[in-house]
Amino acid sequence: MQIIHQLKMLRKTVSELRADGSTVAIVPTMGALHEGHLTLVRAAKQRADHVIATIFVNPTQFGPNEDLDAYPRQLAQDAAMLEEEGTAALWAPAVEEMYPGGFSSSIRVAGVSEGFCGADRPGHFDGVATVVCKLFNQVRPDLAFFGEKDWQQLAVIRQMARDLDLMLPEATDIIGVPTVREADGLAMSSRNRYLDKTDRAAAVALPNGMKHAIAAITSGDAVTEVLAQLQKSLIAAGFASVDYAQLADADSLKPLDTKPTKPARLLVAARIGGTRLIDNMAVPG
Numbered sequence: 498m499q500i501i502h503q504l505k506m507l508r509k510t511v512s513e514l515r516a517d518g519s520t521v522a523i524v525p526t527m528g529a530l531h532e533g534h535l536t537l538v539r540a541a542k543q544r545a546d547h548v549i550a551t552i553f554v555n556p557t558q559f560g561p562n563e564d565l566d567a568y569p570r571q572l573a574q575d576a577a578m579l580e581e582e583g584t585a586a587l588w589a590p591a592v593e594e595m596y597p598g599g600f601s602s603s604i605r606v607a608g609v610s611e612g613f614c615g616a617d618r619p620g621h622f623d624g625v626a627t628v629v630c631k632l633f634n635q636v637r638p639d640l641a642f643f644g645e646k647d648w649q650q651l652a653v654i655r656q657m658a659r660d661l662d663l664m665l666p667e668a669t670d671i672i673g674v675p676t677v678r679e680a681d682g683l684a685m686s687s688r689n690r691y692l693d694k695t696d697r698a699a700a701v702a703l704p705n706g707m708k709h710a711i712a713a714i715t716s717g718d719a720v721t722e723v724l725a726q727l728q729k730s731l732i733a734a735g736f737a738s739v740d741y742a743q744l745a746d747a748d749s750l751k752p753l754d755t756k757p758t759k760p761a762r763l764l765v766a767a768r769i770g771g772t773r774l775i776d777n778m779a780v781p782g
């Protein structure tokens with residue numbers, strides 16, 4: 498597996514991989530890889546001849562008081578895991594390679610980026626959309642794989658790709674991969690490693706509370722009461738605060754206050770021991 502830090506070299510590698518008509522899939526990440534990321538790589542390998550993984554801790558998607566500096570960086574370990582999965586190349590640019598001096602563009606995806614994490618993390622999805630658009634232009638993949646764990650991110654990327662003509666038939670098809678969970682149900686996330694033992698044990702209240710809430714909504718309980726109860730149960734379990742716990746249309750992410758009549762999503766972000774965890778689950782409509 499080639500580890501590439503220069504855009505010039507990336508372009509050369511991509512054209513070599515494509516020379517015989519092979520297809521290329523991209524798996525964008527911020528590194529600190531876990532089984533969730535590797536599942537994306539495996540899904541990509543099944544659908545494309547070659548997989549290019551990217552590792553870039555993108556400064557423009559972090560707010561001023563967020564964990565940009567603390568975010569785990571372990572390139573050698575990540576590279577070994579990707580190599581094991583048969584990844585063709587790892588694109589790991591430095592910040593200056595991605596954002597050379599004078600960089601001054603930004604992509605804003607209105608609507609779908611505005612509530613939920615977009616409301617709690619101003620500018621976050623502008624940073625995500627801009628860097629993902631750059632990654633697509635740098636690699637020009639046939640397929641791109643993202644996790645459903647970041648449901649709103651996936652919706653933002655799909656909207657951007659539609660709006661800016663980045664999707665098939667001429668360019669990139671975007672594939673969402675279901676959330677990979679720990680044995681107790683907690684969604685895998687690089688940030689789980691911030692949790693101490695007590696908070697890690699308490700964090701299981703998030704998926705458990707969500708499952709309970711979905712069962713209650715499905716059986717006809719009032720949505721607003723169920724969501725209020727979910728928030729209370731998270732605080733009782735040891736979460737410090739709940740940024741949002743909301744039912745929404747699965748595609749448009751428009752909030753819903755009543756039992757859904759078409760596929761919906763329960764989305765939650767909550768903080769425990771200084772760590773912000775997100776999760777989402779399907780709610781049948």
Ligand SMILES: Nc1ncnc2c1ncn2[C@@H]1O[C@H](COP(=O)(O)OP(=O)(O)OP(=O)(O)O)[C@@H](O)[C@H]1O
Pocket residue numbers: 525526527528533534536537642643644645646647674675676677678684685686687688689
């Ligand atoms: N548990 C998971 N299951 C499926 N996909 C995942 C999972 N965790 C992350 N991904 C996906 O991997 C890609 C890279 O995500 P990222 O590197 O931010 O990892 P992360 O674990 O989500 O980290 P963070 O703690 O920053 O949220 C994204 O498309 C993300 O949705």
Ligand SMILES: CC(C)(CO)[C@@H](O)C(=O)[O-]
Pocket residue numbers: 525526527553555558625628629647650
């Ligand atoms: C898509 C992404 C790699 C863009 O930096 C990031 O937001 C992530 O890891 O989910």
Ligand code: BAL
Pocket residue numbers: 558559647650
């Ligand atoms: N997994 C989403 C990237 C972020 O939280 O910045």
